[in-house]
Amino acid sequence: MSLILQVFIALILFMSISSADELLKMDDISLQKDEQKVFLVKYENKERKFTFRWTLYTNEGLVTLSSYDTIVSHHMMFLNNTNQTFKVILKRGSRIYERVYFLVKFKKFDTKENRAIFELFLSDPRRETQIDEFKND
Numbered sequence: 001m002s003l004i005l006q007v008f009i010a011l012i013l014f015m016s017i018s019s020a021d022e023l024l025k026m027d028d029i030s031l032q033k034d035e036q037k038v039f040l041v042k043y044e045n046k047e048r049k050f051t052f053r054w055t056l057y058t059n060e061g062l063v064t065l066s067s068y069d070t071i072v073s074h075h076m077m078f079l080n081n082t083n084q085t086f087k088v089i090l091k092r093g094s095r096i097y098e099r100v101y102f103l104v105k106f107k108k109f110d111t112k113e114n115r116a117i118f119e120l121f122l123s124d125p126r127r128e129t130q131i132d133e134f135k136n137d
Helices: 003-018
Strands: 023-032 037-043 046-058 061-068 071-078 085-091 100-110 115-123 130-134
Touching: 023 100, 037 085, 046 085, 046 100, 061 085, 061 100, 071 085
Parallel strands: none
Antiparallel strands: 023 115, 037 046, 037 130, 046 061, 061 071, 085 100, 100 115
């Protein structure tokens, strides 16, 4: 392989790694039907709530509802690579790569316990956001 091709490949790999989001795994979450998970998102003297829950599991598909601030969303999630996650923008930065967001991933469904298992990830490039979980009582 020529030196120019090697340099070009190395440059492409470096650019793709340096521009990739750094996702921090927050938690594994196990929820029963209509059990709600609530997080308080704090940044720049603002506090906003992020909530989500699931309402139906049928034909290997999970119906979830989420809300952040005034935005309410409905998602169909499956255990494949196509519709396994949803993204919630928590804070917009001045550049597109400075956005702070949650990524919620449908990991599995426990049919014996009737529980959905999720993974929650946070992308916060500048680490300026504080996330507090509300405990379900």
